[in-house]
Amino acid sequence: MARKKRMLLIINPKSGTGRLRPKLLDVLDLFTREGYQVQAYVTQGAEDARDAVVRYGAKMDRIVCSGGDGTLNEVLWGIMELPKPVPLGYIPSGSTNDFAASLQIPRQILPAAKAAAEGEPHAVDIGSFCGERYFAYVAGFGAFTEVSYLTPQDKKNVLGHQAYMLEGVRSLASIKSYPMSVAWEGGQAEGEFIFGMVTNTISVGGFKGLVNQKVALDDGLFEVLLIRMPKTPLEFSNIVSGLFLRDERENELVYKFKTPSIRFQAQEPVDWVLDGEFGGTKTEVFVENLRRRLEICR
Secondary structure (H helix, E strand, O other), X not given: OOOOEEEEEEEOOOOOOOOOHHHHHHXXXXXHHOXXXXXXXXXXXXXXXXXXXXXXXXXXXXXXXXXXXXXXXXXXXXXXXXXXXXXXXXXEOOOOOHHHHHHOOOOOHHHHHHHHHHXXXXXXXXXXXXXXXXXXXXXXXXXOHHHHHHOOHHHHHHHOOHHHHHHHHXXXXXXXXXXXXXXXXOEEEEEEXXXXXXXXXXXXXXXXXXXXXXXXXXXXXXXXXXXEOOOOHHHHHHHHHHHHOOOOOOOOOEEEEEEOEEEEEEEEEEEEEEOOEXXXXXXXXXXXXXXXXXXXXX
């Protein structure tokens, strides 16, 4: 008799609107029919998903997580600490699910579960953050980034990515700039920046094409967006139109480029966000693309 395949199913019960709950028995039935012996783990708090992967993941044939981008980030973090990477399936049930959109993973629970169980593993790039943390699709700092982890979960559940914008508008009057130098392959910049993000995704906060219209998730390159501090309301207006109205004209306040790695050196501590969750406070950050390091089933 063939050995049953083993699956670790990690569930964040607080993610999104609880869409998984009424479908959970159907999901478990689907996994069982696909020949998996399922070990389910329901997270209880921060970094719980990462700890569960480290504890149980090495013995598994597949790891599947259900939650939002923050849950996915923790699971990815755990997988990178295993002796050997394990293919990952993802059932998106958060409020925005940027990475799932980039991977064209179904938003519906059962189709996503089917892809997680039956889908072929596809290698994608991930980001290394200071050699101690990882991210699936974005590392960022500055204006609006703190909104993702400060926005109450109930607002995310009800409004989705609109919640990010509502909370962000409140913070416009208190935008802070960060004096820093930035260096990447083939370029460098120095000055006061209000925003920066290093991405591997077609969608950030539910918005597509903020950095680049042409994105490959396995090319070993990040898409980077840096915004300098505007000095007048007109300059701020130009930044907004360039980002959200897809204005393609050159803008001396906005940098957009691709690179396999990038280093930030700030004059004061800066808060960073990884995949929508708080990533730490740093004065120096080195971000490196780990090409095709994670296998996602879809």
